[in-house]
Amino acid sequence: xxxxxxxxxxxxxxxxxxxxDQIQPFKSGRADDARPKRYVLDMFPxxxxxxxxxxxxxxxxxxxIARYWIHKGFNVMHxxxxxxxxxxxxxxxxxxxSDPREWTYENIxxxxxxxxxxxxxxxxxxxxxxxxPEYYRWNQWIFLQMYKKGLAYRxxxxxxxxxxxxxxxxxxxxxxGLCERCDTAVTKKKLNQWYFKITDYADRLLDDMxxxxxxxxxxxxxxxxxxxxxxIGAEVTFEIEGRESPITIYTTRPDTLYGATFMVVAVDSPLxxxxxxxxxxxxxxxxxxxxxxxASDIDRLATDRPKSGIFLHRYAIxxxxxxxxxxxxxxxxxxxxxxxxxxxxxxxxxxxxxFARAMKxxxxxxxxxxxxxxxxxxxxxxxxxxxxxxxxxxGLSKTEAIAAITQELSVKSLGRAAKNYRLRDWLISRQxxxxxxxxxxxxxxxxxxPVPESALPVELPSxxxxxxxxxGTSPLGAADEWVNVPCPQCGKAAxxxxxxxxxxxxxxxxxxxxxxxxxxxxAFDKKxxxxxxxxxxxxxxxxxAILHLLYSRFFTKVLHDIGLLNFTxxxxxxxxxxxxxxxxxxxxxxxxxxxxxxxxxxxxxxxAVRISLIFAGPPEDDIDWSDVSPSGSLKFLNRAWRISQxxxxxxxxxFTTGDVALRKLTHKALRDIxxxxxxxxxxxxxxxxxxxxxxxxxxxxxxxxPADPAVxxxxxxxxxxxxxxxxxxxxxxWSLLGHAPSVALAGWPTIDPALLAEDSVTAILQINGKIxxxxxxxxxxxxxxxxxxxxxxxxxxxxxxxxxxxxxxxRAPKLVNIVI
RNA sequence: GCCCUGGUAACCCAAUGGUAGAGGUAGAGGACUUAAAAUCCUUUCAGUGUCGGUUCGAGUCCGACCCGGGGCACCA
Numbered sequence: 001x002x003x004x005x006x007x008x009x010x011x012x013x014x015x016x017x018x019x020x021d022q023i024q025p026f027k028s029g030r031a032d033d034a035r036p037k038r039y040v041l042d043m044f045p046x047x048x049x050x051x052x053x054x055x056x057x058x059x060x061x062x063x064x065i066a067r068y069w070i071h072k073g074f075n076v077m078h079x080x081x082x083x084x085x086x087x088x089x090x091x092x093x094x095x096x097x098s099d100p101r102e103w104t105y106e107n108i109x110x111x112x113x114x115x116x117x118x119x120x121x122x123x124x125x126x127x128x129x130x131x132x133p134e135y136y137r138w139n140q141w142i143f144l145q146m147y148k149k150g151l152a153y154r155x156x157x158x159x160x161x162x163x164x165x166x167x168x169x170x171x172x173x174x175x176x177g178l179c180e181r182c183d184t185a186v187t188k189k190k191l192n193q194w195y196f197k198i199t200d201y202a203d204r205l206l207d208d209m210x211x212x213x214x215x216x217x218x219x220x221x222x223x224x225x226x227x228x229x230x231x232i233g234a235e236v237t238f239e240i241e242g243r244e245s246p247i248t249i250y251t252t253r254p255d256t257l258y259g260a261t262f263m264v265v266a267v268d269s270p271l272x273x274x275x276x277x278x279x280x281x282x283x284x285x286x287x288x289x290x291x292x293x294x295a296s297d298i299d300r301l302a303t304d305r306p307k308s309g310i311f312l313h314r315y316a317i318x319x320x321x322x323x324x325x326x327x328x329x330x331x332x333x334x335x336x337x338x339x340x341x342x343x344x345x346x347x348x349x350x351x352x353x354x355f356a357r358a359m360k361x362x363x364x365x366x367x368x369x370x371x372x373x374x375x376x377x378x379x380x381x382x383x384x385x386x387x388x389x390x391x392x393x394x395g396l397s398k399t400e401a402i403a404a405i406t407q408e409l410s411v412k413s414l415g416r417a418a419k420n421y422r423l424r425d426w427l428i429s430r431q432x433x434x435x436x437x438x439x440x441x442x443x444x445x446x447x448x449x450p451v452p453e454s455a456l457p458v459e460l461p462s463x464x465x466x467x468x469x470x471x472g473t474s475p476l477g478a479a480d481e482w483v484n485v486p487c488p489q490c491g492k493a494a495x496x497x498x499x500x501x502x503x504x505x506x507x508x509x510x511x512x513x514x515x516x517x518x519x520x521x522x523a524f525d526k527k528x529x530x531x532x533x534x535x536x537x538x539x540x541x542x543x544x545a546i547l548h549l550l551y552s553r554f555f556t557k558v559l560h561d562i563g564l565l566n567f568t569x570x571x572x573x574x575x576x577x578x579x580x581x582x583x584x585x586x587x588x589x590x591x592x593x594x595x596x597x598x599x600x601x602x603x604x605x606x607x608a609v610r611i612s613l614i615f616a617g618p619p620e621d622d623i624d625w626s627d628v629s630p631s632g633s634l635k636f637l638n639r640a641w642r643i644s645q646x647x648x649x650x651x652x653x654x655f656t657t658g659d660v661a662l663r664k665l666t667h668k669a670l671r672d673i674x675x676x677x678x679x680x681x682x683x684x685x686x687x688x689x690x691x692x693x694x695x696x697x698x699x700x701x702x703x704x705x706p707a708d709p710a711v712x713x714x715x716x717x718x719x720x721x722x723x724x725x726x727x728x729x730x731x732x733x734w735s736l737l738g739h740a741p742s743v744a745l746a747g748w749p750t751i752d753p754a755l756l757a758e759d760s761v762t763a764i765l766q767i768n769g770k771i772x773x774x775x776x777x778x779x780x781x782x783x784x785x786x787x788x789x790x791x792x793x794x795x796x797x798x799x800x801x802x803x804x805x806x807x808x809x810x811r812a813p814k815l816v817n818i819v820i
Numbered sequence: 821g822c823c824c825u826g827g828u829a830a831c832c833c834a835a836u837g838g839u840a841g842a843g844g845u846a847g848a849g850g851a852c853u854u855a856a857a858a859u860c861c862u863u864u865c866a867g868u869g870u871c872g873g874u875u876c877g878a879g880u881c882c883g884a885c886c887c888g889g890g891g892c893a894c895c896a
Binding site for chain 2: 217218219220221222223225226227229231233249250251252253264305307330331332333334336337338342343344345349350351352354355420421422542545546615616617618620621622623624627628629632633635636638639642681683684686687688689690691694697701762764766768769770771774806807808809811814815817818819
């Protein structure tokens, strides 16, 4: 056997990186490139420090797909950028007394270097940073388009407020009722803020998910459906004693209208405040409202909190039977869902029943469900049943009754079918410095005036001299020179809106910008976007399952409606990689189980780390790094690399003259690897590559020998397959095999179908589904012939002695099952 | 509570309804070596969470339950 040099993994890295920089194998979209286009996108990172193991896993997976599609002949765009606005940069700046720009761009440089070392197949000519004015000016432009369409608006609304940080928090920054930064209990505060009207798109966001079925993880689709939370029901109007106009309530159970025994309005709604006027219980009401307002989210979220409320001494009239229903105010009805008022049907709604029992209110069963009486059990009966005590609805089923009463109410103009959503409009204002300034100027005379498009970008001022510490209002308000501007309409002294946009705005359309990131004339070129987008394959963590993906889908639909896009869903296929854990839990410094990517790369090399991450299990599953063996991966890479050293035939040799047995294994492996990659079973693709390496080793040592062309064919197949996951080893092998770089552009070998055919297959002979024997048969054997062989088989014949054959199932060439 | 996921060997994981075991890790033995490492070869272990159903045949499909992970949750 030939003596092998030791495989120098770090030497190989240093050798090939500069060569790839010259070749630029991943440059996409050259004008003369006729290959069909594909778009692979990794979720871009936030530049907080260096890349971690999670990034490494995600980028390894995006790379598998991008590199595979290049081999398959596509012109693949695989860009990267940085989601570089955000709070951590601001915090770092406060701590250091510097500008957030410094920390941000330093970290970007660090991450970029790591990505290059990691050999990501990114097109480095398409980089973008969302904190560049050249990028965020288009955030502002899109904001103005939304403003024109009435999709960006301001309103007073209770928002999440952290009393310690003195700032508004997004819903996602409230974790179990606490501020994610300082663990202070979050309260509600009424503020005037900017919103995007995502609720206008609720139905489309929900219904268009049909397009994504089977292409996005079911889990994500389900989470989005939950989040949007469409509810179908009816609105019903109730006359109110001593009030001119009626009150409309929303219900999903209009069939139970005859079972309503009281009405509840949200205690913090304007309606409640109005109804209580002149009733004599104003002071009790005010006291109750105070206690509710003081309650934190923590209290609100407590599951078995007892019901509370106050009787308003007012009455509503049930439109179907004229009954007088007492009106109560309570916090279990939400002011901002439906109409902020409900009819309470305690017999068939658990919350209403709990309230009725607490307040000693009557309960009337109107659906006979066959379950025990809710008055006795305290358990509301919500199931199917037949309507009773319900006038014209008596005898109908629940479903029939819903249809009938909705129709009846509609005819009498007492109600109508209605929908409601859990989804709320998207609050985008932030009292922060490090974000996109909102392009609005507030003029004492003209009011809200949009910044003219020609005056974009509204650039962030220097942080120098500004106090970035959270103080309840945006630090930008104190930047006098920046904030004080003449009104674009009347020229009088006016002030810029000092808030910045939620950073989720930045990431809602960045995938469009990659098609031409340096375009200074427009956000994106309609034609280029039509060529590349939508994204064929999106890869990223499930942590963004709701917000980022929902917002991007919303933006895509808005931009489509403006006429800028010819599609309505941004990401055709989505892959969520799992997390990288250590000893069963998420890595963190404080937990002491942090595994540093850079140290792993130093110890085992880039390729071994990449293979380990890919081979550890299915991409969607979490990986526990303690289950992973990077040294084992390195051993495998060594084995593969040594094969390329053993090959004795020359490059270009005619493979068809090679050993057929090995050739068959090679072609089967290539087919299996293709299939595995296309179905996201990257771990299986690696396993098949390992098998091929083992088979080739055997062929060299004790089979056809190293000079056989089949060995070269196998070695080249290994190099190409490995190029998906271990680019350095693959390139080194390719070079040792006498080829010029880069293996990334070698193309996927053509699979010869003739070599996929088996010489013989093992047929299983069963009696009653139990295996009796196996025989080798020709793969194209007929059912009849196989059955004949089975009956002639001694094991089968013995079992058949004296038995009657009930049935014989023949599945040539694999199986015969005889039922006796 | 509702919904989505998953449960296969000591461990990570494979198996278009048709031979449960592909691959790896760990362990054991052997070859080579003064020895070790590296390399090569050989090899132990389970019957698919539980119960029931469909089927000639179930890890795979259906139902219920148990356990793990995730989402939503006073949304009428």
